[in-house]
Amino acid sequence: MTSRRTRERLVQRLREQNISSQAILDVMRDTPRHIFIDEALSHRAYEDTALPIGFNQTISQPYIVAKMTEVLLAAGPLKQVLEIGTGSGYQTAVLAQLVESVYSVERIKPLQVRARERFRQMGLRNIHLQHTDGGMGWPTMAPFDGIIVTAAPDQVPEELLNQLAIGGRLVIPVGDSQQQLQLITRETEERYETRILENVKFVPLLSGTVR
Numbered sequence: 001m002t003s004r005r006t007r008e009r010l011v012q013r014l015r016e017q018n019i020s021s022q023a024i025l026d027v028m029r030d031t032p033r034h035i036f037i038d039e040a041l042s043h044r045a046y047e048d049t050a051l052p053i054g055f056n057q058t059i060s061q062p063y064i065v066a067k068m069t070e071v072l073l074a075a076g077p078l079k080q081v082l083e084i085g086t087g088s089g090y091q092t093a094v095l096a097q098l099v100e101s102v103y104s105v106e107r108i109k110p111l112q113v114r115a116r117e118r119f120r121q122m123g124l125r126n127i128h129l130q131h132t133d134g135g136m137g138w139p140t141m142a143p144f145d146g147i148i149v150t151a152a153p154d155q156v157p158e159e160l161l162n163q164l165a166i167g168g169r170l171v172i173p174v175g176d177s178q179q180q181l182q183l184i185t186r187e188t189e190e191r192y193e194t195r196i197l198e199n200v201k202f203v204p205l206l207s208g209t210v211r
């Protein structure tokens with residue numbers, strides 16, 4: 001189930017869906033998605049599908065992880081990236097292999113604890129975690145040259161826009177029953193450009209924290 005062939009098949013599928021960055025495809029092939037999933041479901045780890053991770057949350061579909069990563073990195077390499085919604089830590093681990101540092105926040109403590117253990121297993125040392133409501137971002141570490149949000153708010157949180165560096169990119173699903181993936185680029189101190197990329201389905205961005 002975790003054989004090289006199974007993983008190559010996933011990468012082939014991503015290629016067919018127009019993920020073209022070889023660096024990202026390599027990372028998707030080499031990241032052990034099965035360790036981010038409960039053992040009972042791990043035989044499905046290399047299917048291109050979202051799967052439950054407990055607490056009513058899901059690990060994102062590999063295509064969406066690859067797509068958001070590609071959009072985030074399309075303008076060149078990034079140093080500081082903020083992620084809202086660590087969840088299983090799968091998207092975090094993919095990013096951490098492609099950028100200098102990842103700052104990731106999660107509102108559900110037990111998910112964060114499990115994710116931290118997986119990063120340790122993988123030997124990833126450039127990931128910083130915080131248990132907090134990500135609607136506030138991570139003000140003390142701002143500005144970020146990339147921000148990725150893996151749960152959908154109804155509207156783009158103002159705080160995240162404020163924490164983008166000039167030239168920085170925010171990739172975020174927005175909406176309720178109908179969600180769209182948006183790329184927002186901060187062009188100047190005051191000016192932001194928004195592009196709608198595609199329809200998506202994410203769990204909602206919720207406020208407050210769970211111990």
Ligand code: SAH
Pocket residue numbers: 057058059060084085086087088089090091092105106107108111132133134135150151203204205206207208
């Ligand atoms: N990238 C993750 C996606 C997990 S689902 C993965 O592939 O596993 C989205 C995650 O966002 C959930 O873990 C959920 O608890 C978290 N989340 C939702 N609202 C949040 C908020 N306001 N602050 C931080 N995390 C939040």
